[in-house]
Amino acid sequence: MNNTNDNYTRKVMIKSIVIMAVLVLITIIVLAPIYILFVNATRDPQAITNHPLSFIPGTSFIRNIKETINLNKIGKISYSAWIGYRNSFFITVSATALCIFFSALTAYGLVIYDFKLSTPAYTFILAVMMVPVQVTSVGFVQFMGKLKLTDTYWPLIVPAIAAPAIVFYMRQYMKANFPTEIVEAARIDGSGELSTFVRIAIPMLKPAVGVQAIFVFIANWNNFYTPSMILISREFKQYTMPMMVESILSNDKLSDQGVRYCAIVLSILPIIVIYCFLSRLIVDNVAEGGVKE
Amino acid sequence: MKSSAQNRIRSISYAKYGYYFILPFFIVYLIFQLVPLINTFRLSVYGNGNLAQDYVGLKNFAVLLFGGANRTESALHRDVFNDLFNTLILWFGNFIPQLGLSLLLAVWFTDINLKIKGKTFFKVVMYLPNIVTAASVAALFLMLFSKTKYGPINSYLIDHGFIDESSPIDFVRAKWQSRGVIMFAQTWMWFGNTMIMLMSAIMGISKSLFEAADIDGANSRQVFTKITLPLLRPMVIYTLVTSMIGGLQMWDLPYLYKEGTAWNKNTETIAVFIYNKFHIIPQNYGYSAAASVILFVITSILGCVCFAMNVDKDDKKKKALAKEQKKLAKLQSKSSFGGF
Incomplete structure (x- = not known):
């Protein structure tokens, strides 16, 4: 009796671990595009060209924001x-x-x-x-x-x-x-x-x-x-x-x-x-x- | 004992306020939705414009459905069918993985035997893509899947030696690659929503059924196929219908996911066709409206088919049985009357 019970618990535990792993994987896939978006928004354009994919935020966020907000002033680009x-x-x-x-x-x-x-x-x-x-x-x-x-x-x-x-x-x-x-x-x-x-x-x-x-x-x-x-x-x-x-x-x-x-x-x-x-x-x-x- | 004020109030009819209160809704609905719907049908039998001399009868439909005499007309016919086919492909390609994934996750999240930690966290994360602006999603995926070696995905594949630096994958223009990205983006956006809908449906199923199955020693696959899935059918059908109506109208992603201003014929949907015929010169309201009507008819037919499928066979049997019993009861009462 004890043995089957143990067996059952172990089965549930293994299943829980597998499910947890799948859930974490899905979470990563779901968040990755948005995370990359935010990371790249903080990086220097030169850095993005050199390494388009990075998971480490950069330090140029303020610069990028300023450039973005001032876009329509510098060229014919219609963005404001x-x-x-x-x-x-x-x-x-x-x-x-x-x-x-x-x-x-x-x-x-x-x-x-x-x-x-x-x-x-x-x-x-x-x-x-x-x-x-x-x-x-x-x-x-x-x-x-x-x-x-x-x-x-x-x-x-x-x-x-x-x-x-x-x-x-x-x-x-x-x-x-x-x-x-x-x-x-x-x-x-x-x-x-x-x-x-x-x-x-x-x-x-x-x-x-x-x-x-x-x-x-x-x-x-x-x-x-x-x-x-x-x-x-x-x-x-x-x-x-x-x-x-x-x-x-x-x-x-x-x-x-x-x-x-x-x-x-x-x-x-x-x-x-x-x-x-x-x-x-x-x-x-x-x-x-x-x-x- | 009622007060005189109460009596006075009882005697006043308030019915007219009901009309006043629902009036704004119906006026606005009439002007901004019902008239436009009728107008769409009307425009579909006119050429480009709506003057009496532009009346062409069913010619627009004939051209779109069966092609025409000259080159432009047969090109239009080809385009419409190409776009309808694309719409179906893109919808299938996102709906099937989406339903499979959300069904699996919903079953896991509602399983009483599994103790999953942080359910709310996962739900919140998985629903997140659904609220992000579709136009921005298209822009984001266009940048991530940029076809040059400077695109993040391509650069990753090159750095890890999956592909050669000289031949990055063209995710934007190549047929199945571009379709794949749109299907993925669409699945990514919608599976969280579908999952939550299915979860609430599963939680609506009586717990005692699951407990009984547990006591009888059913394994999780049996529980899923014999209890969860049959009882979930109405919800799955509902999801199917809403997703289909949404999928047939898919516009934001296919419209924006392209190279600059060059159209990608492999991902152009029927909604893009309608939009372009209306806005891009040489524009033609007639063809645009006719395509809208075709889309309307397809949507209605598919919706009806799905709802017809939803009528449960057991339900029918039960109804037949109830009828039979009523008849019997009637007969019995008649005979008893006769005996009397």
């Missing part, structure tokens, strides 16, 4: 980290705010009020959840062109109001966690319907709102397709951060490898910072709420 950050932050923050507020509002309307079209409206939202963006993009851009909205940020920000997947998630959350009696109590106290939503519902929905805000922010920051479709004239002043990366990428006059790596680092830095602080929260909510846009 400031313009990219300004535009990307503006679009991302406004789109996220609108998306979260109106998704919560829509979900609230569906859950709290008892009206005839409530069920059909919800069914519709479920049905359109999976229609991919690329399929409608041609009609979208052409239509926006007719409305004279191409080369503006409106088509990048306003559509965020209608995000079926976020509404779906908010509705699920509200159904499970929101006591509807509280709305009636607020009515007795003389609160208006919209102010009940803003002052009572939103604070109570904070966990859902917070998690969704993170996912929507990341999705919008990473969006490269819609901006490159809508900003037809390619006005440099309107570039978002991913477009700045594209511009660096397609420029073969830029030989400074340190600057190239640095530009990529700058484009993903906000996302990485967010992830450093909120990774637990993000990973725990991927399965329930991490709906891709």
